[in-house]
Amino acid sequence: MKKETLCVHSGTCRDRETRGVNTPVFTSTSFEYLDAAHTVYPRYFNTPNQRAVVEKLCALESAEDGLVFGSGMAAISTVVLALLGSGDHAVLQEDIYGGTHHFVTSELERFGIGYTFVSNDASEIEKAVRDETRMIFIESPSNPLLKITDIRAVAETAKRNNIVTVIDNTFATPINQNPAELGIDLVIHSGTKYLGGHSDICCGAVVGGRTLIERIRNSAVNLGGSLNALDCYLLERSMKTLAVRVERQCRNARQIAESLQEHPKVKRVYYPGLKSHPGHETARTQMKGFGAVVSFEVDEGRTRPAEFIRRLRLIRPAVSLGGVESIICSPAATSHEKLSDEERAGLGITGSLLRLSVGIEDCEDLMADIEQALA
Numbered sequence: 001m002k003k004e005t006l007c008v009h010s011g012t013c014r015d016r017e018t019r020g021v022n023t024p025v026f027t028s029t030s031f032e033y034l035d036a037a038h039t040v041y042p043r044y045f046n047t048p049n050q051r052a053v054v055e056k057l058c059a060l061e062s063a064e065d066g067l068v069f070g071s072g073m074a075a076i077s078t079v080v081l082a083l084l085g086s087g088d089h090a091v092l093q094e095d096i097y098g099g100t101h102h103f104v105t106s107e108l109e110r111f112g113i114g115y116t117f118v119s120n121d122a123s124e125i126e127k128a129v130r131d132e133t134r135m136i137f138i139e140s141p142s143n144p145l146l147k148i149t150d151i152r153a154v155a156e157t158a159k160r161n162n163i164v165t166v167i168d169n170t171f172a173t174p175i176n177q178n179p180a181e182l183g184i185d186l187v188i189h190s191g192t193k194y195l196g197g198h199s200d201i202c203c204g205a206v207v208g209g210r211t212l213i214e215r216i217r218n219s220a221v222n223l224g225g226s227l228n229a230l231d232c233y234l235l236e237r238s239m240k241t242l243a244v245r246v247e248r249q250c251r252n253a254r255q256i257a258e259s260l261q262e263h264p265k266v267k268r269v270y271y272p273g274l275k276s277h278p279g280h281e282t283a284r285t286q287m288k289g290f291g292a293v294v295s296f297e298v299d300e301g302r303t304r305p306a307e308f309i310r311r312l313r314l315i316r317p318a319v320s321l322g323g324v325e326s327i328i329c330s331p332a333a334t335s336h337e338k339l340s341d342e343e344r345a346g347l348g349i350t351g352s353l354l355r356l357s358v359g360i361e362d363c364e365d366l367m368a369d370i371e372q373a374l375a
């Protein structure tokens, strides 16, 4: 079945007694164990509400099994700590999510885990591989410049060297990109963004092959980052509209990107759907849609970025992304604030760069707001 249908139907755990059409919310943290095949407990990642969400995400990502967590970072840290140990080495894309970058640089050394950050170029990633490399961690499109990594090429490198591949697929969403079909082992989402989609739940997930997920589950039970029943229910409910939301968001984003590109007060637009984007050709081979984040640099000689943001009336200046409402932020002042000016310059993040997360509003209303604020 197609994505739209899977979003609505897959994973639903019907109540045989009432015959209601939705998964009921099972609030219990205590489950009877006599004659049970296995013990059910929220931290074991096996309650009905957790399973319903995982089944839906697996159907959308062509994966066998998965785990749902209390945040995207819980999913990321658990995957890394479950699969790597003292003496192991990981190769990571340098422009991965700031929280992941900070986790790696501030925690891994204590565990004796080595790491190398490289650009998103597949040949650079291959060159960084050592004998002790056990994991390659990528993110595409990346934040905030929407750089595109050649997913197939990275997966092939990893397979040749017997290395586990992990991708943070948050920006792409399972509607636009399915890395498991391109050879990636583990697909991670910050469900706080598009999967939740309403800026009201914090959650995360990893999906992949049964054997790897089982290995991760063994550590995940110890690390304890599972998601509670009520948020599982909200997430399941949100994901029913994932395909329609994302389709609309992508359509709005493309129109806004195209119009910004023509605007005299805008210096540069970053959107993988634009022919001018350096990753456009690769994106076309691995994405069905180009996502709903548009980054752009205003011409500082003609518009002060901070002033522009303050003058927006509809689009709110706020952190995070992926919700039904459009929001905007300055990466230099938020996600990349902790970096030095040189580090930011190295990553191509200037003070005039703005990241717009496009929502499901009427596109003309959004463009009119941008137009009046730029004016």
Ligand SMILES: *Cc1c(COP(=O)(O)O)cnc(C)c1O
Binding pocket: 071, 072, 073, 074, 097, 099, 139, 143, 168, 170, 171, 190, 191, 192, 193, 202, 203, 204
């Ligand atoms: C937000 C985000 C995360 C972290 O997710 P949390 O739910 O905030 O823990 C990880 N990766 C990407 C790409 C994100 O945007």
